[in-house]
Amino acid sequence: MSFQTAAAAASIKCGDCPIRHRAVCSRCETDELRELDGLKYYRTIEAGQTIVWSGDEMDFVASLVSGIATLSQTMEDGRTQMVGLLLPSDFVGRPGRAEAAYDVTATTDVTLCCFRKKPFEALMMRTPHIGQRLLEMTLDELDAAREWMLLLGRKTAREKIATLLAIIIRRDASLHLQADGGALEFDLPLTREAMADYLGLTLETVSRQISALKREGVIELRGKRHIVIPDLDRLIEETGDDSDGGVLT
Amino acid sequence: MSFQTAAAAASIKCGDCPIRHRAVCSRCETDELRELDGLKYYRTIEAGQTIVWSGDEMDFVASLVSGIATLSQTMEDGRTQMVGLLLPSDFVGRPGRAEAAYDVTATTDVTLCCFRKKPFEALMMRTPHIGQRLLEMTLDELDAAREWMLLLGRKTAREKIATLLAIIIRRDASLHLQADGGALEFDLPLTREAMADYLGLTLETVSRQISALKREGVIELRGKRHIVIPDLDRLIEETGDDSDGGVLT
């Protein structure tokens, strides 16, 4: 499994942003980032606040600069399902669509680097590489969504938890620190309830399964959120995925 | 809810194909379809055959001309989850990716209109509209996948069945005929097992829920596959979705 992540590759910057704007491909970034610099503005959102509601008019697209946000859908009776997890450098919004299709909620304090949609779309038209890059990113998200469908439809609660931990580790290298002896540790960026909404479980089941993994030594807990993985391979075995990394790679 | 579908809009043809190639946008189709005509070849696959296996080298992309195919993922122990349903005019394959990420299986006899990947990609580079159209199609698929995540994570077995029926009705107008009195009928293009793999259920549960819907008059069965919907609104109520169509629209 490869732990090369967007955050790890964040060496190329746009103005003040500490992240790389992935909507801009590396081949064209020098020129286009200069143009983007003129368009952008920053927006900060507190933990717990909803950034946009499904159905809202959305006149901007954005890159997530810092913090963590979620995409979710809610049924009339309140059942909710998270459909995406946004980490720094991820893209929010959709050129060519006026209304938000999902609720976007900040789970930690969040900074967005926003671009008004109209000029961004114009830039996209002038710059085929950006559209191409967006297509690549969308295809990656589609793969991730389908991977998640397998998880939701066919995995057990224990496998779901292990998979979520593996995905968090893989996607955000900045969250974890490689300790000595191969152990890996990081802070969970989600509450038990948010994890449950992501995994299609209840928060009690999430809590019980985390306790079970702890009891069996697959993970260690320091406090409620800080997780230590003594043996990553052991965790990966619990995910139910191909042990060689397979689709996770 | 809108029942305008791809099949209903299939008036614009490419050579012999009775479908519209949706990867080509309507603005540019005259010129580019002429070019595509030179590239394409047909391929037929029997019901039950797998067209490509996950991991296979794939040197073509294609439009589905007739029949029905599925995209699915399988875990080592055999648990499988369908992640996509391909109907006529849908696009198969991925420019810029060498290996298939999913198993593609024909559930009925299938005809593909294939394009070798290299020349198709070259055409894409010359023709920004095609890339744009592909981005739109991919975004639509992403929305469908996320809709499906809500279904897999949070809906009951009964809601899942009702939703699948509603989606089949919505997506392929050619499958159903509006009978007199507002009733709607069509043949199910999937076995109970395929439905189960799509919905994250077992085939027994699918069968039981279909029987229950029949018993309660939400649907009628003529034979095992032919379904009559006496009252579409009644069915939609069972899906758990917003009654105004909501995200299904």
Add this chain to the structure above:
DNA sequence: TCCTGACATTGATCCGGATCAACTGGATGA
């Protein structure tokens, strides 16, 4: 210092869907 409220854990019980198993009804073909 204690109170409060948010988050998390744990226990007891319930239930929806899985599992195991028997059976039915067509279609196919010897």
Add this chain to the structure above:
DNA sequence: TCATCCAGTTGATCCGGATCAATGTCAGGA
């Protein structure tokens, strides 16, 4: 005409995760 073979149905039972409820933990504030 009858054996065979699926796809589908139905029944009995089981079990994983949901639900309901009580308790624990800890940070922040009066």
